[in-house]
Amino acid sequence: MAVAPRLADLAGQFLGTPLPLRVRAWDGSESGPPGEPVVVLRHPRALRRVLFKPGELGLARAWVAGDLDVEGDLYRALDGLSVLVHGDRPPMTGRARLTAFRELLALAGRPLPLPPPPPREEIRRRGGAPHSPRRDRQAVSHHYDVGNDFYELVLGPSMVYSCAVWDEDTASLEDAQAAKLDLICRKLGLRAGDRLLDVGCGWGSLALHAAQHHGARVVGITLSTEQAALARERVAKEDLADRVEIRVQDYRETADGPFDAIASVGMAEHVGAARYREYADRLFGLLRPGGRLLNHQIARRPLPDESAYRVDPFIDAYVFPDGELAPLGRTVSLLEKAGFEVRDVESLREHYALTLRRWVRNLEGDWSRAVRLTSPGRARVWRLYMAACALAFEHARLGVNQVLAVRPTPAGDSPLPLRPRTWTEGVA
Missing domain, CATH: 3.40.50.150 (Vaccinia Virus protein VP39)
Structure with missing residues (x-):
């Protein structure tokens, strides 16, 4: 099965409703409602970043590194992604969650490598108490x-x-x-x-x-x-x-x-x-x-x-x-x-x-x-x-x-x- 439909299906499972965006994956496949902004995953590394740092920071690292992009209305795309990151999720059994995670691991590539380093634009703090x-x-x-x-x-x-x-x-x-x-x-x-x-x-x-x-x-x-x-x-x-x-x-x-x-x-x-x-x-x-x-x-x-x-x-x-x-x-x-x-x-x-x-x-x-x-x-x-x-x-x-x-x-x-x-x- 092509990558994009699998990703869209997994996102729908987590949300309890279809993802309100289109997805295009690194294999060229595309899935999602027509006319919506397209979230482009250029490399399996984008998925790895999210798996190693789930939520907003993982998505941000993929965006900053250029592994993830958006085609179309950026504001509508961000609204759709905010549902994925911050929206209410339906309860999932432990087995269903484990199955979905294994599916994501398989899509990200096996054996799973070490987490990609953060983009160089991320701050490296060099000591000192906060707000000193x-x-x-x-x-x-x-x-x-x-x-x-x-x-x-x-x-x-x-x-x-x-x-x-x-x-x-x-x-x-x-x-x-x-x-x-x-x-x-x-x-x-x-x-x-x-x-x-x-x-x-x-x-x-x-x-x-x-x-x-x-x-x-x-x-x-x-x-x-x-x-x-x-x-x-x-x-x-x-x-x-x-x-x-x-x-x-x-x-x-x-x-x-x-x-x-x-x-x-x-x-x-x-x-x-x-x-x-x-x-x-x-x-x-x-x-x-x-x-x-x-x-x-x-x-x-x-x-x-x-x-x-x-x-x-x-x-x-x-x-x-x-x-x-x-x-x-x-x-x-x-x-x-x-x-x-x-x-x-x-x-x-x-x-x-x-x-x-x-x-x-x-x-x-x-x-x-x-x-x-x-x-x-x-x-x-x-x-x-x-x-x-x-x-x-x-x-x-x-x-x-x-x-x-x-x-x-x-x-x-x-x-x-x-x-x-x-x-x-x-x-x-």
């Missing part, structure tokens, strides 16, 4: 120090690596990112001469916008040497070196407060649950009384048993090592415990899905160059990661929120307007 400064630098370097030209290809000229803010009239990704940068500055109430700390400043886009359009004096910090190098070039090009300073520095090492405002955009996901209170305390201490914090952070849905939370294995191995997501309620609670008064929370979930789809379009539209700038495996990591995340935001498995908080003054008076959302029209 040393380990955080290693994680940030793995994700960000892959070439500024590659990031510009994906992100576009704005070089903003967080969700844009869209409306019905937004013409481009660059316009949507400019709207997001200005929204942050207005929420922070920036005025000429205000001192802003940009935690996780990336390639300097927010720092430049705050200095150019709001007259702020900005300190931007990042752990990525490549980000810092390009950010400094951009600052010099705009002749803003007297107002913008870019540092390669951990937020735990920043000690030259007080600041009038702090922006932390897409950085807190790297902090970790065990360190989050330390993070909140640190930012609180760096703000002057009455100063504002804008914390822009991805959130996950809360679990019935929070101790059951596990970091996504693909994201941890290939994208954001040691990254952790928390429910929004926990983030707000820890900011409040640090002393902040939380004044506004805005969800931008749908905005991130739109942004990610634009990034995927940029990557796919210049695929050959993306591969030249990094590697075939790294480009495949990014395509999978961004497309899967777009679906997670669309299906409300993930959210992203801007939390506006204030360090209270001793008298308890607030520098914000009486109506919280009037910061969109200016500061009272």
Whole structure:
């Protein structure tokens, strides 16, 4: 019997329903409902990767290595594969499970060799406790120090690596990112001469916008040497070196407060649950009384048993090592415990899905160059990661929120307007 029909039949046994995708195997056989995306297994090695590491990580390794591919709509294919990985499975007897496993072993090739080594794009951790400064630098370097030209290809000229803010009239990704940068500055109430700390400043886009359009004096910090190098070039090009300073520095090492405002955009996901209170305390201490914090952070849905939370294995191995997501309620609670008064929370979930789809379009539209700038495996990591995340935001498995908080003054008076959302029209 040809390979693809056997694989489709086995998948149906595990799911209790036919696999909602077509399958093409290395022997050229194909099976599955017509018109659906095709999951292509180019080599028995793809099956071996899944057998040695069942679930998401095995599939991801096969994808990154190029042993597994998709023809057709990638988003629909990922939805179908998520059913195979995360869907409810009907009970199977031990005998039926053993028979199916033996069938998979036979398809993978006998005698079964040692497990294929992970693709080289998978991180090799080199010691250090999770979320220690040393380990955080290693994680940030793995994700960000892959070439500024590659990031510009994906992100576009704005070089903003967080969700844009869209409306019905937004013409481009660059316009949507400019709207997001200005929204942050207005929420922070920036005025000429205000001192802003940009935690996780990336390639300097927010720092430049705050200095150019709001007259702020900005300190931007990042752990990525490549980000810092390009950010400094951009600052010099705009002749803003007297107002913008870019540092390669951990937020735990920043000690030259007080600041009038702090922006932390897409950085807190790297902090970790065990360190989050330390993070909140640190930012609180760096703000002057009455100063504002804008914390822009991805959130996950809360679990019935929070101790059951596990970091996504693909994201941890290939994208954001040691990254952790928390429910929004926990983030707000820890900011409040640090002393902040939380004044506004805005969800931008749908905005991130739109942004990610634009990034995927940029990557796919210049695929050959993306591969030249990094590697075939790294480009495949990014395509999978961004497309899967777009679906997670669309299906409300993930959210992203801007939390506006204030360090209270001793008298308890607030520098914000009486109506919280009037910061969109200016500061009272």
